Each structure stands twice: as structure tokens, then as C-alpha cells.
Amino acid sequence: MDAALRAEFGVEGEWQIWRRHRIRWAECDMHGHVNHAAYLVMFEDLRVEHWLRVGQGFGEGAPGPVVAKLEVRYLRALRFQDEVLLALRTTGLRNTSYTQDYAVWAGGLAFEAKALLVCVRDGASSPIPGEARGRFLL
Amino acid sequence: MDAALRAEFGVEGEWQIWRRHRIRWAECDMHGHVNHAAYLVMFEDLRVEHWLRVGQGFGEGAPGPVVAKLEVRYLRALRFQDEVLLALRTTGLRNTSYTQDYAVWAGGLAFEAKALLVCVRDGASSPIPGEARGRFLL
Amino acid sequence: MDAALRAEFGVEGEWQIWRRHRIRWAECDMHGHVNHAAYLVMFEDLRVEHWLRVGQGFGEGAPGPVVAKLEVRYLRALRFQDEVLLALRTTGLRNTSYTQDYAVWAGGLAFEAKALLVCVRDGASSPIPGEARGRFLL
């Protein structure tokens, strides 16, 4: 992430994957703010992108990430058409699970979450595939 | 909550508001499980019900609850058409904020969350109205 | 449907399946009205209920309904917490497809749709199972 992007959105820290996003009509509620559940859907997209980047897929019978825990803080309300930066970093890797941070930046931090993901295959937790592990934190 | 309902869903502890729910098609993802964000929307409904029960509303300019923090644990996957019990209890009350527990019961605990809600009026935190406070924890 | 319910919601015509519904927070948009896509999700629930009533299910490999066409009219805006009646009737039955009407009643007609559903199995259109046909229009 270059200095211009950091300055534009007030980003702090190091991040692994990021994406510009413009707040959608469907993400806003009657208050004119992004609904609290809509943030989670945004980061589902980044979690998918990470899983693909480490060479994994989502086919039938393939292992995939399932959310086991979330700690979420909503720091500032976002509004329709706001330009924001979504960012993800993987912070830990165990045998069958991993942890990620998610953040929305818009003139500083607007939202942050810590997630515990479990790798699941056919309904049971399953080791994160060896070929994926080397790229997991990059 | 009577003993029969407790036994039917494996409920533990005391709860303030509860509601039977059958898992909807739209709540399930490609794995055939309830999507992690869909749980939050279910409890939005119960949070609204609590806010109405304490005599408050959602009109223009009225104070209303905004989610500030969430701690969520997904314990067991739920599937399409599963019969579950949604339950809410208010666990704390301060000047401008309150805390609630949310749980999904289905043969025991399947999902739980702790939420911090802030009472917001015209975009700023605002005291929880006095007439509501006496009923808040009942 | 008895006369009291008809009078309460201003219902006209004959209907096969109906359900009271209170408009949810998540169904409303920034205008304070039910979002146009949210109506379709409400009727997904009734379509599922019809499919179950005719003795069919949604298991792996089972035939199931897929929406092929929709004609939708949004007649009056609905608001958060409005009490409405959702109604469905099956209007036609062919070998691999059927048609349904959907309506929302709230002091008269607020929404109506005509849908063409195709019975699909393993990605291809498939005959509606014989044991279901006799109950399809009841």
C-alpha cells in the first residue's frame, strides 16, 4: 500500500489485501448509515480473495473457511456513496484455524474486526492444506 | 419461558425476549448453512422488539439503538428449515448505552453474541429516555 | 381466509397460502420504505412453504423450483413495522413448470407479482413429481 493511498484514507499499520469500495444503497439502513451486518458481507469478499490467493478454491468437497468467532467495533458511521478502503490481514495460523483483522478506513478507522476462521471439510474441521500455508501471511 | 420450551431447544439461563424461527432459504449459503451475517439480522429484529417494549419508537428524530461492539461465537452450523429459538436478554444499562446477550438455541446453544448498544439521536450519543429505564432489564 | 382477515387487510380474490408479516428493519431502505428486492425474498418463503405442502423437499438431488420469469408491480410504499398480509396462489401447472401470483395486502393491494417457476433437477428442467400434482392448486 503506497503512501498516497494511506494518506487518502488515513490508513495505519500493514495490510495484506485491500480494496476501494463505494457504499451501496443496499448497504444503508433507514438512518442513512451502513447496516451493521453489511460490513460482515464486505469482508466475506476479502476473505474469499485471500483464500483464492493462497491457491485454494470453493469446489464441492474442498476445505473452506468458516467463521467461528468475531469481535467487532463500529467506530464511525458510514453513509451512502462514501468512498472507503477495506483492508484485511492474516494475523495467525494454526493447524486447522487462522485469525484475521478486518478494517474499514475513511478519514481514519471507521470499523474493525478480529475473526477466528476454521478450515472445514465435509462439516468437520480440517487441516489447512500444506501448499497454502507458506503464502498465508504474505 | 416454560419448561417445555426449555427442553425442546435445550435452553439454559434466563431470557427476556424469545421467538421461534425457522431457518429461511435466504439465510443459507452455498454450504447449506446459515450465513454468518444472517444471524445478526435475526437479532436486529429482537433488539427492535425490546426497544418497542420499553416504550420507545423509531420515528424521525427519536433516539434509537446503534450497535457499537459485538462479540460473536458460532458454535454449531444451522441448516435450512431448522427450527430454532432466538433469545435476547439485556445485561447492563448505563446512561447512554446498554448491553445485550443474543443466543440461538437448537438442541443446545448454536450461536451466542454479546452486544454493546449506544442510544443515538441526530447522530450523537444521547441518554436512554428516563421512562424506558425502569423496564429495560425486565 | 375468513371475512375478518379479508376486511383487516382489504384482500380481494382467492388465495392458497397466506401469512401475516411485520415489516423488518432490514427490509427498509434509506427512504424508510421496503426495498424493491426485499419483497421477492418474502415470497421465496411462501414459495418454499407451497413446495413443502405438496410433499416435496429441498434435499440434495431433489427437484426444486427455480424462478424463470417475474412480472412485478409496486403499488404503494410500505414502511417499517407495517402489518401486512402476504398471499400466494398457484395459477397454472404444466409438465415442468408452474405459475404463481404473489400479493402484499395492507389496506388494499400494495404489491403484486406473477411468477413462472421451473422445476429443476441437477441443473436441468424436470417434470413436477406426479405425487405433488394433485395438490398443487389446492
Place this chain on the structure above:
Amino acid sequence: MDAALRAEFGVEGEWQIWRRHRIRWAECDMHGHVNHAAYLVMFEDLRVEHWLRVGQGFGEGAPGPVVAKLEVRYLRALRFQDEVLLALRTTGLRNTSYTQDYAVWAGGLAFEAKALLVCVRDGASSPIPGEARGRFLL
């Protein structure tokens, strides 16, 4: 739209606004296909883009588009991660309403809809602002 893009997605006809889109996890249902309501949300985004392009906004008290009618055809199922092209064109303009076509292209036409939009201000239909009319169909 250049010839390469037309060829890539099998686009036919002339379009006013288009956007590449990769099918999201949240857009797919248990069948692994894009849910029928999710298409409508995609085109909400393009409708918003058109409204902004003609110089209009979505502020409090401003006139804005409301969906009055839809005719929708689902031609081919789309799957998670499919690359598609979303396209919109405005086909008619009256005093307080307009019509648009929406299409999803992916190796040819996968989805199409015709929409009637009404310009609404403070809950009542309202003339489409004069300064917008000249650019409406471009």
C-alpha cells in the same frame, strides 16, 4: 463498449452504462446459483450510477427514482466467482417516469429486465428535473 468487451461477454445491442462484476459468495444460494433477488440489487447500483450521471443526487428532500414495475427473465444460472458484465440502458423518458433495460452478459445473455421507474419527491411522483432530461438517454 468496444469490440473486445462485446466479444468477451457475448454482448448484443447498445448500452449506456456497464460494469464488470464477479459473482459474490453472498449472492449465491444453496443451489450454488445467484439468488433471484440478488440480481435486482446489482442493478440498483447501476440505476444509482445513472441517476448521478444525469447530475442528480440522493439527499434529503431531493427527487429520486423508485421502482414501479419490473419484468424479469432469468435465462441461465450464474455461479460463484463467475465473471459477468452488467449493463443498463434508458429506453424511454416521460414527465415523471422513465424506463430502463438491465442485462447480465456472460457468454451471451444470462438475465434481462425491463423496469419502470417513477421520480418521487416527498412521497409523491414528481417531474424529472429539467437539467437532467437532456442527458437521460445518452
